[in-house]
Amino acid sequence: MPDSLQTPSVPLYSLQQWLQHLETLHPVGIDMGLERVSQVAKRMGLLSSPIAPRVITVAGTNGKGSTLAMIDSVARAHGWRVGTYTSPHLLRYNERVKIDGQEADDQLLVQGFEQVEQARLQGSEISLTYFEAGTLCGLWCLSNATLDLAVLEVGLGGRLDAVNIIDADVAIVTTIAQDHANFLGTDLAQIGREKAGIFRANRPAVLGSQTLPSSVAECAQVLAAPMFCLGQQFAHQAMASEPSRWRWQGQHPDGQRIVIDELPEPGLPIDNAATALQALVLAGLGLETVLVQTALRSVQLPGRLQWVGPWCLDVGHNPHAAEYVVRHLPQPPEGGRQWGLIGMLNDKDIDGVIQALASRISDWVCVSLSGERGCQASELSQRIIAQGGRVHFSADSPQVGVDWLAQVLTPNDRVLATGSFFTVAALLARPLPTGAASLDGDGNEIR
Template sequence: MTDSSATLEQWLERLMHQHSSAIDLGLERVGEVARRLGLLDQPLAPRVISVAGTNGKGSTVAMLDACARACGLTSVCYTSPHLLRYNERVRINGLEVSDAALVAAFERIEQARLAEPAISLSYFETGTLAAALIIRQQAPDIAILEVGLGGRLDAVNIFDADVAVVTTIALDHADYLGTDISVIGREKAGIMRSGGAAVLGSRTLPDSVSAYAEQIGMRVVATLGTTFDYAAGVAGLDWHGINAEGQQCHLEQLAQPQLPLDNAASALQALMLAGIEPSQAQICRAFESLSLPGRMQRIGRWRLDVAHNPHAAGWVARRLASEPVPQGRLALLAMLGDKDANSVVAELAPVIDGWVCATIEGERGRSAATLAERVAAEGGQVFFEASSVTDALTWIDKNEALADWEVLVCGSFVTVAAALEWLNKRSQGVGG
């Protein structure tokens, strides 16, 4: 029986511990509960776009959503993980979903999964079904779904997408996806559907992605650098690609978003293939007002980015290399134990003048001392080893010698979440 009085926080705590493993890839269990809920009887929405990839998924989803809404469409987005509130994972026309809507969805899912035979679901699987129930209830013009991990066996993949976007392929989550880039590409391409449309949003995807698209008979495959592309200049962003009928499209002097331009170009191409053709004015309105927490987010002298693998760290380093630094640039780095810290440090090292390393506690955590060893191995200078991200932020804030330095906070969603909470309290005069 379900507890109708449980709060969202109580539900999330329960979901965190109800399944045998935090990550359990496969579609059989979650697909059966979706069937019991009637979620597989018809498409989730008139247009569904799914986004998979190693990096750039959140940015692509954010730009898809902003442009769709600028065109007057209603939308629901599902993303993960969240930074501060679970409600961030489901956004209805740009606004976080309510606690009440999530709790109602969890209650329905609990009833369905406990029907004989009972089925165990992971935290992510339950959250994915909750998002789908909310999408059905809202009946938006477009649903935009971010794939969690991999693609083929991710819970999001029980839902068919009209347009499948693959952003980038790089090494991450090796314990689940392995270290063979070709195999990883095949897994992420698994979100494609025969007869559908695909957007390949990187110039360096492994051949396995396009090979799979050809194998299953995609209606159209649009590839960055061939089918669609962009040029960035002083007058703005120029983009060209194709629409749903295969006709050439051109958009000129677009506002440049503060997010990766490959992702912006891919979002525009995906919308076109979904039958949505934004005007120059609509795109400018969407991009000019767009910001995404934790993606090169600037708060005073603090720069926050969730980069936690070498590919993402390389993009951050290139962005920072193009910006002037008045005094110096400090990196506050805290990473999970299963991430490639050596390569992340190596990517960032050319644009960092000093380091503060912080411990992330927990089963997947990593100590500041082990991070400091990796920084030192790259020739970096470690100013402080902190017992937590909060302690690191406080130490930096109180160090007068660093008062004029820019501070990059990165390494994990956990790291950036802790920084956002600390900065929020600091701005309100609490703690610090």
């Protein structure tokens, strides 16, 4: 760390005060580009040497979090010390930085933000967004943790995302679909090129879906990045002897094949599990069957088809994610209703999400999300009704929506709460009712 970074004085803030301070540093919340964040990273010494002996970066529209969680779980089961950086968080900012499976404590994050602030103010002051400052803090924490592997989740896009200041040894693109249209547009080929911006010349690129636009592979080819594609260099299939188990077939960098049988369902997409295993092989991990089985059985990812009593919580906020939820949502017990509690941001494909969920959900509670990006419950209600759905209640917040449902749920009812990280976070922060009342008709239904 350069001595000059000690010159600027920084305030003695708590973690919460730092987070509030970050919101004042830049005129807009999202400002795509690497110039400013790279300058501060150089001042911090983050670009002078690798932050870990091995770095895996994960980009994609959906599946980033589950792929990262399985990479982390499998690598740690093999004895590697792993650090991860993810976003956004559900309940605590500390969730964004984990070292050896443990959330970073307040003290470590405060030290990281102090380093960011010192570097930002050194010489000519550099403005950073909340996400950029948080990313630099996370990278500083990982770089000082003596890791075997760092796994970084891209926040938005890829090419111009702050995480992309780090050169990955292995880069993953999970899926490509429309999301963040205000920043990435709606052209899937262009979205693919943005996500593939994390690829590096002559370093492995893992393509974790068989339906990626051709632009992703084209970007890898231009860089001469060795490609490992789902369905080609690696694959998965159900075991004929036991359909609940699956086989993974992968490939070493030298082309040698590897097969692991009798893998358990991880409760997360198998495509992403297969992608995680391939990335770890390319990062140099020698996979052992028993350890992989143990890791996949124990992996957990809050907010992804997470069941809390009769409530299923899923952060899915685009049609691709909603379609996956629908395919894996079990039918409620006989006589029970499948409710949907939905809250979304207004820059998402709201109609597309509703359409995807409508095949399973006809009874809805709409909730407003706060902030300038939050969609109002009344707007959600109108869109659902336009597609033939029944809206029973519109609430000013997710909490109010839960309180209303608590009065009408029956023991056989089930609730899918979805549409946004903010919706799920609000529900995880409070007890959820199990339902013991009986519905008295459709008197509350809005037509």
